[in-house]
Amino acid sequence: MSSTTLVTDTVTVFSRELRPVLRDPFSVVFSMIQPLVFLGLFTPLLPEVEGGSALQWFVPGIVVMSCLFSTSFTGSNLLFEIQTGAHERMLVTPLRRPALIVGRALKEIVPMIVQTAIIVAVCTPFGFDLHLGGVVVGVLILAVMAVGLGALSYTLALASKNTEWLFWTVQQTVLFPLLLLAGILLPVDDGPGWLRALSSANPLTYVVDAQRALFNGEFPASTVLAAVVASVAVAALGLAVGTRAMRRSS
């Protein structure tokens, strides 16, 4: 029997996670309904921005939002596999424990890219000014964040074994403050001090700020660097706690 490495194990887990998505690509398209509804119903309410469409401000936020939604939900797939026995069967294989979390988390990048492409494609005819280079850099940063958020969601699923309500309670409780404090739907710049303080403690804030600049074709070094640092920090934290939880999983 040939030997495996951490990399081949991760590829095995990643491919397995991705396969249902490839078999049924419509699952990704269906997950797009919610962000597109937000776009359709929210954009007309946005005030006119000088020199361009409100979409230019709103689209990057919606991209981050749909990434946040799908990655935070993704743990429920693992939770389901814990309940049915599929997770246990994986645990008995020689797959390395870090690969079990890293492979799953890396898969989050794929739907995120598809979702971003759909949002940008839908919005461009309506006045969104597409700057491809900026979008690509933005997606790269978001990919790192997606891995971190996905890993955290999987960690929550592992911690919620036998207590499904815990997963949903925590996920819902954390999701909306993160969303609102990142200034995705409304800017927080004019908010009270405490709100801005909370916002500056939210790693997503930096990612959203950077996406807005990048999607607009601008590359402000400090903003982009802050987003990279925030994303890497979330990814490192997520993978660290996720690996620890996976090692203890039974």
Next chain:
Amino acid sequence: MTGMDSSVVHMNATMIQTTGLTRHFTVKGQRARAPRAARFSKNIVEAVRGLDLRVDEGELVALLGPNGAGKSTTLRMLTTLIPPTSGTAVVAGHDVVAEQREVRRVIGYIGQGNGAALSQRGRDELVSQGRAYGMSVRDSKARAAELIASLDLAAVADRPTSSLSGGQKRRLDIAMGLIHAPRLLFLDEPSTGLDPQNRANLQEHILKLRAEHGTTIVLTTHYLDEADAMAERVIVIDHGAVIADDTPARLKADHAGDRITLGFGSASDAARAAARLGGLDGAVVSTGGVEVEVRAQGGPRLVPGILRGLDAAGIAVESTAVSRPTLDDVFLNLTGRSLREGVVSLSNEEVAA
């Protein structure tokens, strides 16, 4: 890899060796999921208590016991899912704590749940499973196709698992457990939830696997007939400890006799008969209403003599029945409790011999 080299039953290499294997669970509040029957003290449940076990290569062993006896916990320790609290277990030459990956590489495990995720297709899961054991994509696909054919899954292997019936899912579980042709296969309650036909099919597959590849098989079950029909060796576990360990035939011979049930016209006849039969060598006699139950070895050969004797004494026997002992009788005689779920004791006041 092992393989077809031998289907000889007696190979003396040790496959599993445990020494003082023990597992405690801490009970949190009322959410105790730990075995009911296990002993409680200070919120600690001793699910498995100092198990010393040796299984040789090629054996087919059934761990039999009521729910909560510690069977699954034992299996979960042997398959590296949970570490022992104390004691050691060496599986296929590797320590289950220090050499987890080495153990995982050589064992197959079919758990109580379904191994294939509902969102996946059976064939995809089989290929992923092969990859997890380090097989190439090509080998995994070939092996998946082979197992799909032999487990009669061709019609459903390319459908989402969620659309499969219980029996089909279970066969897929078996296929996944066998993808890497393990030398040692663990099955945790393999036939729970299956209808009789699927249970029979499953047993057939397991026996075939054994016959063809000499695979060492350890399974847990609370189905008496399953342990009786399949295993050459039954290890009876109760309260986390081994209480008997032998072939089904020897267990029954040693721990339970045949059961002769005699029916009479009246309770007084039954009482008189019971008094006479009390003198029978090695027999245990109990009375319940108009019936007398005699437990003894070689029941069928005793009946004619019993009938003649009672006839001579003027006691009319209205009905007779002889039943061979079951493993439940063994368990009952060993523990005073029935193995059957929900049955605490039999209705008559039978006392263990």
